[in-house]
Amino acid sequence: MKILSVLEAILKNPQFITNILQGEKEYYFLYKNSYKWSVAKGDDGIYYVHLYYLDYPSLAELATFTDWQNYNYKTWNTGLDQYDDNLFVQLYNLLAEKESGINDIFNDILSDL
Secondary structure, eight states: OHHHHHHHHHHHOGGGEEEEEEOSSEEEEEETTTEEEEEEEOTTSOEEEEEEOSSOSOHHHHHHOOOOTTOOOEEEESSTTOOOTHHHHHHHHHHHHHHHTHHHHHHHHHTTO
16 A cells, blocks of 8 residues: 555655644644644554645644544544554654654764764
């Protein structure tokens, strides 16, 4: 499936991940300063990846959005879609690390090697 290749590309190029915002159980981000994405972990343990392909609303508005009925986006998940959750989990964890600043701390320490 093409989405898995896309997730691999995002994971191999984390320098293009910017503007990370944490929602309630979801991380929103830009990829290459253009593409709006989010990744969420459901209470059921299923991971969801969303691509928001319209220019509006802004990423900040998406992070607080509550009415999804009138908005177009594409979703992939590890439940019904039967995807292996490995890439979904890796992306979720990467975003959590980048958003918290842990990634920067680690990179600074590793630069001493």
